[in-house]
Amino acid sequence: MSSTSPSSRRRIRAARSACGGSGCGWPEMIPRRSLLALAGAAALPLPAMAQGEAWPRERSLRYIVPVAPGGSQDIVARLFARHLTDVLGQNVLVENMPGAGSNIGYEFVARQKPDGYTLLAGSDSLSINKALFPRLGFDVTGFAPVAQGVRVPQILVVRADSPLRDFPRFVEAARREPPAVGTPGNGSLAHLLGEQIQAAAEIRWTHVPYKGGALAVNDLLGGSLQAVLINIGAVTDHVKVGRLRGLFVSSGQRTAALPEVPTLAEAGLPGAEAVGWHGVVAPPGTDPAICARLNAALAQVLRRPEVAERIAALGLEPVEAPPEALGRVVLADAARWSEVVRRARIQPD
Structure with a gap:
């Protein structure tokens, strides 16, 4: 009696069937050990694509x-x-x-x-x-x-009652006295974009990093900051209801959410666009x-x-x-x- 287990016999039959039975060019009598090895290989993990x-x-x-x-x-x-x-x-x-x-x-x-x-x-x-x-x-x-x-476009916002009604006026004011500009944090996209804008416009401002954008926006609304540079999603509602005014968006085109806010290029800084x-x-x-x-x-x-x-x-x-x-x-x-x-x-x- 053969000592081959039922599960091994099933795998051997599967291996023979996969090759087309005896018509695939195998000798009629194949050592059982070889068939078991072939059947074991068929049980290996599937290639990554199949997985x-x-x-x-x-x-x-x-x-x-x-x-x-x-x-x-x-x-x-x-x-x-x-x-x-x-x-x-x-x-x-x-x-x-x-x-x-x-x-x-x-x-x-x-x-x-x-x-x-x-x-x-x-x-x-x-x-x-x-x-x-x-x-x-x-x-x-x-x-x-x-x-x-x-x-995710970035946006520079000021309070609605700010005399800095557009970016050219913001630049003029910054050349007289650097404003305090908040961002969501040190090393954030807004921070780096701000450094790029200051270099391009030849101005300086005082960077005030926060641990998150909401705190910066609260301080802007409270009057502790002159402006905030932040991703547009954080202030869209504030701009829509008239609490804040957008001076520019950092994308190449105006946004559908705030179509009245000009792009950086329209504000006078072409080539400085940056979108998260x-x-x-x-x-x-x-x-x-x-x-x-x-x-x-x-x-x-x-x-x-x-x-x-x-x-x-x-x-x-x-x-x-x-x-x-x-x-x-x-x-x-x-x-x-x-x-x-x-x-x-x-x-x-």
Whole structure:
């Protein structure tokens, strides 16, 4: 009697069948040991592409947001997660992991298995942090790009009763006496853009960094600051109701949310445009097939009327582009902001 187990006999038959039985050129009598080895090989893990085809059926996805709840990046991430859950047919669970200029969340995701089940709410700070923190234990520009998601213009705002009614008047006043200008933080996109604008306009202001944009806006409304440079989503409602006035937006075109606010070029500084983004990246080495499927899923999300309406209300701009387009943005911005950080001698907190 053969000592071959029933499960081994089934695998042997499967191996023979996969090759077409005896008609595949095998000798009629094949050593049992050889057949067992072949059957064992058939049980090895599938190639990465085939594994990607099963994604995301295995379990829920973790979506790490490297900032505290409440800001525009968190709002956008939660909007994406809710609708991606519906499109993918799998839960996408948001987990805030703030701290160290977003590097706590970045490092956590950088060390996760690249299987598509851990995602990161990436932003323009990926490029900035490469310049600010050159000795990190991971490469912030090494994440697998998925989708840019939305563009995030910056805006310079003053109180509605300010005599600085436009950017040329702001420049004139700054040349007489440097104003106090708040930003969401040291090393933020607003901070770096502000350094670039000061160099281009040949003015100086007193930079007042805050631990988040809401505090800066509150102090502007209270009269402690002359202006705030911040992402547009943080002040859109204030501008719409007339509490604040926008002097420029940093995008190449005016925004649909605040069409009355001129662009930087219209305000007199062509070539100084800079736009942030809130999107999705994945751990380094994630299967490009998974990234492509996530990109397509997010494109479906962005086309949903309720999502488009919410994004527009925040003053943000949806972006549909392949993953490699985001990769180019991250690298180009890293080079750009590295030069600004070096020239302005910016140090992280």
